[in-house]
Amino acid sequence: MTGFAHFRIRLLQAFKTISSNWILKAVFTIFVCIIAVSAQAEDKITYRLKWLINMSTVGDLYARDLGYFKAKGMTVNIKPGGPERDAIRELELGYADFGAASADQVIRALDKGAPLVVVAQLFQVNPLQWIYRSSGMKLTSLDALRGKAIGITYGKNDEIIMQTLLSQAGIKHNQVRFFSVRLDYTPFYKGDVELWPVYINTQGVEIAKRLKSAGEQVSFFRPDRFGVRFVANSVVTSRRMATKHPDTVKRFIQALLNGWGDSLDPANAQKALSIIKKYDRDASDDVLKAQLKATRSLIVPGAGKKVGMIDRDAWKQTEKIMLTHGQIKRPVNVTTVLSPVN
Amino acid sequence: MLLRRMYQFGLIYFSGIAFLFLVKYSLGLSDYVIPGPGATWQIAGQVALRYARDVSNTLAVAVVGQFVSLFFAFIVGICGRQATWFGSLIKVAAYNVQAYPIVAIAPILFILLGDGFFTRLLIAAMICYFPLLLSILGIMSEPVIDIEHFYRQTQRMRWQLEVKIRAFENLHKLTTVISGSATLAMAGTIVAEFIAANAGIGYSIRIALYQSDLGKILVALFIIGITVSLYQGLLERIGYVIKAIWGRSQ
Numbered sequence: 001m002t003g004f005a006h007f008r009i010r011l012l013q014a015f016k017t018i019s020s021n022w023i024l025k026a027v028f029t030i031f032v033c034i035i036a037v038s039a040q041a042e043d044k045i046t047y048r049l050k051w052l053i054n055m056s057t058v059g060d061l062y063a064r065d066l067g068y069f070k071a072k073g074m075t076v077n078i079k080p081g082g083p084e085r086d087a088i089r090e091l092e093l094g095y096a097d098f099g100a101a102s103a104d105q106v107i108r109a110l111d112k113g114a115p116l117v118v119v120a121q122l123f124q125v126n127p128l129q130w131i132y133r134s135s136g137m138k139l140t141s142l143d144a145l146r147g148k149a150i151g152i153t154y155g156k157n158d159e160i161i162m163q164t165l166l167s168q169a170g171i172k173h174n175q176v177r178f179f180s181v182r183l184d185y186t187p188f189y190k191g192d193v194e195l196w197p198v199y200i201n202t203q204g205v206e207i208a209k210r211l212k213s214a215g216e217q218v219s220f221f222r223p224d225r226f227g228v229r230f231v232a233n234s235v236v237t238s239r240r241m242a243t244k245h246p247d248t249v250k251r252f253i254q255a256l257l258n259g260w261g262d263s264l265d266p267a268n269a270q271k272a273l274s275i276i277k278k279y280d281r282d283a284s285d286d287v288l289k290a291q292l293k294a295t296r297s298l299i300v301p302g303a304g305k306k307v308g309m310i311d312r313d314a315w316k317q318t319e320k321i322m323l324t325h326g327q328i329k330r331p332v333n334v335t336t337v338l339s340p341v342n
Numbered sequence: 343m344l345l346r347r348m349y350q351f352g353l354i355y356f357s358g359i360a361f362l363f364l365v366k367y368s369l370g371l372s373d374y375v376i377p378g379p380g381a382t383w384q385i386a387g388q389v390a391l392r393y394a395r396d397v398s399n400t401l402a403v404a405v406v407g408q409f410v411s412l413f414f415a416f417i418v419g420i421c422g423r424q425a426t427w428f429g430s431l432i433k434v435a436a437y438n439v440q441a442y443p444i445v446a447i448a449p450i451l452f453i454l455l456g457d458g459f460f461t462r463l464l465i466a467a468m469i470c471y472f473p474l475l476l477s478i479l480g481i482m483s484e485p486v487i488d489i490e491h492f493y494r495q496t497q498r499m500r501w502q503l504e505v506k507i508r509a510f511e512n513l514h515k516l517t518t519v520i521s522g523s524a525t526l527a528m529a530g531t532i533v534a535e536f537i538a539a540n541a542g543i544g545y546s547i548r549i550a551l552y553q554s555d556l557g558k559i560l561v562a563l564f565i566i567g568i569t570v571s572l573y574q575g576l577l578e579r580i581g582y583v584i585k586a587i588w589g590r591s592q
């Protein structure tokens with residue numbers, strides 16, 4: 001602001017000196033207008049999500065739709081993600097300026113030399129947990145997993161998390177039954193599989209509702225309760241962006257995290273729900289409410305901590321787990337790319 | 343013929359790979375976006391054998407699926423070759439079945455049949471069935487007037503003879519269509535495995551995609567391509583042999 005005021009004074013002084021020549025004055029006025037317009041032009045930013053638009057993206061949409069980015073002088077184009085879309089690749093190719101990526105994606109990309117920086121960690125608790133019928137089963141210790149039929153998605157991070165939990169408990173692979181998970185939940189509904197991996201703030205809410213309506217009680221098996229804190233979605237940008245445009249990064253993250261914080265404030269629940277409802281038309285209001293509540297518990301950290309804070313210990317642990325399971329060839333020192341915006 | 347198909351595939355594949363490397367080095371991209379030659383070679387060493395087994399598994403399903411669809415395409419083609427009301431009904435029914443997208447039908451199949459062999463087989467057959475049907479209907483509906491006229495005039499024409507004449511006269515076309523449908527059967531099986539199976543190269547590609555590992559996908563593409571080229575070459579060779587034997591017996 002001070003800089004801009006100084007610039008204006010200099011412009012006025014220059015204007016006075018050339019006021020005697022009207023042609024020069026006209027040219028100068030046009031020049032000043034062009035400068036003024038370009039100075040006011042908003043930054044155009046592309047933000048690639050990790051997955052499709054659902055409750056896990058409520059803060060992103062809230063920040064965009066309620067003008068948080070505009071207030072910071074930015075126009076943000078939020079693009080949905082999906083299995084075939086990789087935000088980190090898009091950052092490197094210049095198709096996106098920011099992206100949401102899970103920690104395993106970040107660590108794999110670092111292992112292969114991708115130049116990126118983590119600027120915020122959205123989920124403080126990993127939403128990937130296992131749903132199970134709590135009647136007749138209590139999973140209060142890891143040893144209780146012995147002999148169970150456990151759903152895992154081969155190749156995804158739930159496989160690594162479950163392998164870590166099992167090895168921590170000293171349970172061998174032949175002491176559990178693995179079931180390869182796909183989009184169809186029938187094996188879980190039929191009871192063929194006892195633990196099924198879900199994102200507890202989205203699918204978890206829907207499955208739990210369906211089973212509760214059929215008179216069944218469900219619980220969630222949380223890996224973090226047993227010491228495995230595998231980091232989930234974070235916001236990443238390219239090293240080039242972080243170095244050359246730190247101000248843009250700062251404005252973007254401030255707007256984004258303010259949007260996240262406000263969207264999860266119970267006082268703003270109705271606004272947040274109406275935004276998500278525009279995209280998720282099939283979900284009922286009570287499901288959306290339950291999803292918002294579940295999301296709040298995953299994003300908002302404990303007292304005295306800010307939304308978006310980076311849990312360095314959890315990142316270190318995630319890297320260690322991936323190294324142990326051969327997901328990366330060598331240590332990548334992930335903490336060196338954690339660059340939270342204040 | 344086999345050798346020609348293989349080196350032609352190799353030419354196309356390595357041109358594509360060379361283009362990717364050109365993009366990688368000219369834009370200075372990391373191995374995460376496009377793996378370099380060294381990294382790709384290293385990945386190939388790690389997974390080639392496993393992927394070759396996966397491709398064999400997929401090919402086995404694709405071959406059976408292709409023969410199932412070939413069988414049904416011939417049945418429908420033979421029944422639908424006549425310009426009668428029944429022939430027209432068969433054609434309409436066959437076309438309508440194809441109007442449903444496989445991605446919409448696949449989940450129903452997986453619920454009903456599970457994610458084993460039969461579901462993969464059915465999807466492979468459904469994907470390669472329609473082009474086969476169109477070609478076979480076209481061939482079977484087209485009279486070979488010069489030859490058929492003689493048998494009709496002498497009242498010796500039976501439906502089996504009619505089918506045999508039309509198949510023999512269009513054997514080259516049939517061989518090309520059957521060989522081409524091998525690619526579709528393979529693609530169909532891979533799609534089925536990608537959606538929900540627990541085996542085959544489609545399943546391995548899905549895992550590689552989850553891990554953002556383009557190197558593994560490049561290796562898989564190479565093995566799939568070389569296997570399909572071999573299989574197509576083999577089908578063409580069989581076509582020539584059949585024509586030669588059939589020709590001698592006439």
